[in-house]
Amino acid sequence: MSKIINFGISETLKALFAQLKETPSQHGYKYHAKDVEQLSQYIVCRNYGSVCYELSFLCWAVVNHPGYSSSPLLSFFWLEDNLQPKRFRQAFNQPIQTASDNIIMGKEHLQLQIGDIDFAISPTRVSLLALLLELITNIEPAQLANIEKRLLGANNQAIKQMSSELQKLIYAYLKEHIPEASTQERFRAISGWLKQHNLTAARLTDQDVLNFWLSPPAQPSYIKYSTVLDDLLDAITAIEVVENTLNADYALSLGNDSEQGEISTEWVQQTLFEQAENNIDLGWLCRSPKFLTLAQFQPMKSLLSHGKLARQLPLSFLRLSIFGGWQSVLIQAKRKSSQELADKLQQNPNRQYLDYIAELNDSESQCKQVQQIIAHIFYSLNIPLFIGIMLKQIPTDLQQTLKIWMREQIANTAESERNPFVHIQQWLSQHPKAQFWLTEAEFLFKNNNKDGFKNIPSVPELDIYQDGSEALNHCQELVARYLLVITKLNHENTQLAEIYRSDLCIFSNRFKQIYGAPDA
Amino acid sequence: MPDHQYHMQEQLFTAKTLYRELHQFAPEKNSTGKPVLLNDLVQLAEGNPQIDGQQVMQQINQSLPLRRQYMQLLQKLAFANSPVQAAASSVAEISSRKSAEFELLFKRDKQFSGQVYVILKIPHSIEKHHNQGVHVNCCSDKIISSIHFPPIVDGKTQLLMEESDQKFINMFDAEFAIYLS
Numbered sequence A: 001m002s003k004i005i006n007f008g009i010s011e012t013l014k015a016l017f018a019q020l021k022e023t024p025s026q027h028g029y030k031y032h033a034k035d036v037e038q039l040s041q042y043i044v045c046r047n048y049g050s051v052c053y054e055l056s057f058l059c060w061a062v063v064n065h066p067g068y069s070s071s072p073l074l075s076f077f078w079l080e081d082n083l084q085p086k087r088f089r090q091a092f093n094q095p096i097q098t099a100s101d102n103i104i105m106g107k108e109h110l111q112l113q114i115g116d117i118d119f120a121i122s123p124t125r126v127s128l129l130a131l132l133l134e135l136i137t138n139i140e141p142a143q144l145a146n147i148e149k150r151l152l153g154a155n156n157q158a159i160k161q162m163s164s165e166l167q168k169l170i171y172a173y174l175k176e177h178i179p180e181a182s183t184q185e186r187f188r189a190i191s192g193w194l195k196q197h198n199l200t201a202a203r204l205t206d207q208d209v210l211n212f213w214l215s216p217p218a219q220p221s222y223i224k225y226s227t228v229l230d231d232l233l234d235a236i237t238a239i240e241v242v243e244n245t246l247n248a249d250y251a252l253s254l255g256n257d258s259e260q261g262e263i264s265t266e267w268v269q270q271t272l273f274e275q276a277e278n279n280i281d282l283g284w285l286c287r288s289p290k291f292l293t294l295a296q297f298q299p300m301k302s303l304l305s306h307g308k309l310a311r312q313l314p315l316s317f318l319r320l321s322i323f324g325g326w327q328s329v330l331i332q333a334k335r336k337s338s339q340e341l342a343d344k345l346q347q348n349p350n351r352q353y354l355d356y357i358a359e360l361n362d363s364e365s366q367c368k369q370v371q372q373i374i375a376h377i378f379y380s381l382n383i384p385l386f387i388g389i390m391l392k393q394i395p396t397d398l399q400q401t402l403k404i405w406m407r408e409q410i411a412n413t414a415e416s417e418r419n420p421f422v423h424i425q426q427w428l429s430q431h432p433k434a435q436f437w438l439t440e441a442e443f444l445f446k447n448n449n450k451d452g453f454k455n456i457p458s459v460p461e462l463d464i465y466q467d468g469s470e471a472l473n474h475c476q477e478l479v480a481r482y483l484l485v486i487t488k489l490n491h492e493n494t495q496l497a498e499i500y501r502s503d504l505c506i507f508s509n510r511f512k513q514i515y516g517a518p519d520a
Numbered sequence B: 001m002p003d004h005q006y007h008m009q010e011q012l013f014t015a016k017t018l019y020r021e022l023h024q025f026a027p028e029k030n031s032t033g034k035p036v037l038l039n040d041l042v043q044l045a046e047g048n049p050q051i052d053g054q055q056v057m058q059q060i061n062q063s064l065p066l067r068r069q070y071m072q073l074l075q076k077l078a079f080a081n082s083p084v085q086a087a088a089s090s091v092a093e094i095s096s097r098k099s100a101e102f103e104l105l106f107k108r109d110k111q112f113s114g115q116v117y118v119i120l121k122i123p124h125s126i127e128k129h130h131n132q133g134v135h136v137n138c139c140s141d142k143i144i145s146s147i148h149f150p151p152i153v154d155g156k157t158q159l160l161m162e163e164s165d166q167k168f169i170n171m172f173d174a175e176f177a178i179y180l181s
Helices: A011-022 A033-044 A049-063 A072-079 A085-091 A123-139 A143-151 A156-177 A181-196 A206-214 A225-247 A251-259 A265-274 A294-306 A308-312 A314-336 A338-346 A353-380 A386-393 A396-411 A420-429 A432-446 A459-489 A495-515 B003-024 B038-045 B053-062 B064-077 B127-131 B166-171
Strands: A101-105 A110-114 A117-121 B080-082 B096-098 B103-108 B115-121 B134-139 B144-149 B156-162 B177-180
Touching: A011 A033, A011 A123, A011 B003, A033 A123, A033 A265, A033 B003, A049 A072, A049 A110, A049 A117, A049 A123, A049 A143, A049 A156, A072 A123, A072 A143, A072 B038, A072 B064, A085 A123, A117 A123, A123 A143, A123 A156, A123 B038, A143 A156, A181 A225, A181 B003, A206 A225, A206 A314, A206 A495, A225 A294, A225 A308, A225 A314, A225 B003, A265 B003, A294 A308, A294 A314, A294 A353, A294 A459, A308 A314, A308 A459, A314 A338, A314 A353, A314 A459, A314 A495, A338 A495, A353 A386, A353 A432, A353 A459, A353 A495, A386 A396, A386 A432, A386 A459, A396 A420, A396 A432, A420 A432, A459 A495, B038 B053, B038 B064, B053 B064, B053 B144, B064 B134, B064 B144, B064 B177, B115 B166, B134 B166, B144 B156, B144 B166, B156 B166
Parallel strands: none
Antiparallel strands: A101 A110, A110 A117, B080 B177, B096 B103, B103 B115, B115 B156, B134 B144, B134 B177
């Protein structure tokens, strides 16, 4: 009964991706967490065909670079670390020409001309492609030498062949490490259950989620509340997305593929990761620079993962945090001893719904504060981007004044030809409230000793701070909207405590059923 | 519902579920199940202090493919090397190793028996050796060991070791090749 359902991905593959994020360079991490996440998207969507193709061309360019007498790939990607766009451009700054081929660094792309085929590689893609090569090398170390041998002086036919071999290699590896049968079984069970209860994304309620967990379908075995919530919401979202897609006559663009029953993996990846309103993984906010601590990020994680459904199902996420957390404790205890399990089963969870709300409030204000700190960084470097952040955080009347002023600036071309930063400073000097906000930002910066905030970063490093500011703003808005729903729910300040007491009874009974009731 | 629609839904669900599982993993620190990437080997060979050298070296010594990969790397990266000394008898202890670029020798401590001073001389050392010190990698078919010497001053550096230390024994074993990095 207490068997935990079998997850699809092997521990080896999980550990491999974790290590790809962790592996160091001389300064910090070798690969950006965002690249690792993107690579994993290609992998889980099985959409790695075109990246393998791109990588094969990139390897061809490196292997045929006259600057490397031996082990070109090792030298280029590992020893010289030519992953950043700037370094990559530098490495190819001299045009390379042979009888039939050309390699030229253009303004935007590295242009390859191989026989009668042209191919362009963007320097911003190189870090991702290098990561794929690291993955391939881990799957089969001998590939590096093989690629070098096969691509030296090779024509475009050989490059295509190389690409298809790399695809086969990854395919065979994934076959071993991602058995899809278990996720297919889960989808079958959930979609069947939803149909049976006539539920759609719009109609799903907190009570439905609880009902599912209390009496799940017979197969597969659904025990963990967190898995129930994730699976149910992932399934219902998938169903909704496909229906919307088909209703929007988007099916036409799926064209021939759909006739043959084949699904474009590109479509899967775009739908899930590029068009989705919810950013499913912002874990990089806790890395370097460290925008948030894990404790500040963790409470928001599940909300971020399910976006608008979290607002539709506010109680389900309170339950996830408190009772899902309790269940994790029980699972841990079960591994240790039956006595430990019995003890934990007797104790109530050490947090209640209001504690989770307090954590979210704290996360929200952290998100706001760190944005203010980022504004200080931009301001100290004389970069007007700080205004965007300031605009969101200053009092409404001042916001209006600033907006009107900015509109005037844009309209008045002659004025805006002057240094915009000097101009802004003039405006600031007339508005003490805005000045105060900036002074506060400076104070917060000085008190933030986390990695990436000890000193003002240099201008080329600012991209990640801008990304961070946007992501934090997204988190902040999402949490604020969720908290608003909770406030409405708890309008007399007593409802949540009541619901908690009733839920405690429900979860406690169910856990006793699952993990064995101690003899009272 | 048409099959195709169902498969599209199933595929979206599968991809998202797998993505979630892939990133939910919290690796245990210092666990031996941690994979070793080529980049980890490169960083180890280059003496990056962010690599847990002891643990990675242990994994290298437990896996033949990793050992091969690492040996190739050392050969590529080495500042100098001293090959296996085929003619020497494996029983006889050698008291020094010499190449055109370096000399490695040891002296016994007169006061404390069992302790040895290992002296490494590099007459034409590179800048890295003045800042970061020198790694002496000892490789046989079965095992690789690595010792870090302090930065070179006036063409030499030294290390106090136990005579019974396996790393010391490997350095002066004719069956081990030596790579300096």
